[in-house]
Amino acid sequence: MYDVIIIGSGAAGFSAAIYTGRAKLKTLILEKGVIGGNTAQTDLIDNYPGFPFGVNGVDLMEDFRKQAERFGTEIEMDEVASIEEVAEGKKIITSSGKEYLTRAIIIAVGAKRRELGVLGEDEFIGRGVSYCATCDGAFFGNAKVAVIGGGDSAVKEALYLADIADKVYLVHRREGFRANQTAIDKMKVTNNIELKLNKVVSSIKGDSLMESLVLKDVNTGQEEDLSVEGVFVSIGLVPATEFLAGFLETVDGYIPTNENMETAVPGVYAAGDIRVKTARQVATAVGDGVVAGMAVTEYLKE
Ligand code: NDP
Secondary structure (H helix, E strand, O other), rough: OOEEEOOOOHHHHHHHHHHHHOOOOOOEEEEOOOOHHHHHHHOEEEOOOOOOEEEEEEHHHHHHHHHHHHOOEEEEEEEEEEEEHHHHHHEEEOOOOOOOEEEEEEEOOOOEEEEOOOOOOOOOOOOOOOOHHHHHHHHHHHOEEEOOOHHHHHHHHHHHHHHOOEEEEEEOOOOOOOOOOHHHHHOOOOOOOOEOOOOEEEEEOOOOOOOOOEEEEEEOOOEEEEEEEEEOOOOOOOEEOHHHOOOOOOOOOOOOOOOEOHHHHOOOEEEEHHHOOOOHHHHHHHHHHHHHHHHHHHHHHH
């Protein structure tokens, strides 16, 4: 029986665990994919306070993990399949068939990368199509690659790849960007990044490896073939909260909470990108995690 099980090992999950661990609550983190979540797949985090020259995402999350473990947090790699209310508290059932009992839960699962949904995308995953430049960029030294999207992730990926690849095309479906202005300005003066604006991807073509993207102009409908060896899809996030079906209501997959990170189910909290919120940043995920950790501690005292 755990006092609290935290689902997800990103910035929010570890921050919550540092607080519940320090409060001597028996804490387990369940993680289905990458320890450190999306942050651990980011090369340079330039806006997390306390690091005047930026910090590598893997290094930052490794320190979060060590700090949470120092206060007794256990970590297990498993995917949550469903949650049930039981007499003793809450039961978490994982896809490997394990069952865990806990008095409280913090959901900090973040959100996963959105897919384009075009012909060739699935076929060429790992053979040109990627969702993470930090993970796969090194395969594209001296190659031509494209990044799709106009948010912070896409611009960051383009800047990262510009140091590795020969040429980077940034393909975006309109002229305005969501990304922060500092990053946009930097991208615009980077010689080997070329903007392809008002374009969407119609399909991804190739043979054994991907060879080109078919781009469609959103104004004229005209199509062009863009020869690239790799494409990095950075078009936002989608929540993965299917495991909450029948247990907790979501809004477009995101979890509504109050300012104490409490959800509609007593003893169940949500923190980080998976919450209904506007700012999805490492710093705000940390804030959510801290609040959730403190709120759970109070709840369990009662
Ligand atoms: P965003 O939702 O911010 O941006 C997604 C981008 O993809 C938008 O430009 C959008 O276009 C475009 N897009 C969405 N769907 C499609 C589609 N089907 N085809 C083509 N283009 C599409 O996602 P991000 O992943 O960039 O960022 C997620 C959150 O994480 C944001 O809050 C962001 O600020 C934060 N973040 C912060 C970083 C930082 O260093 N501060 C780094 C990375 C992320 P349109 O604009 O037209 O809707």
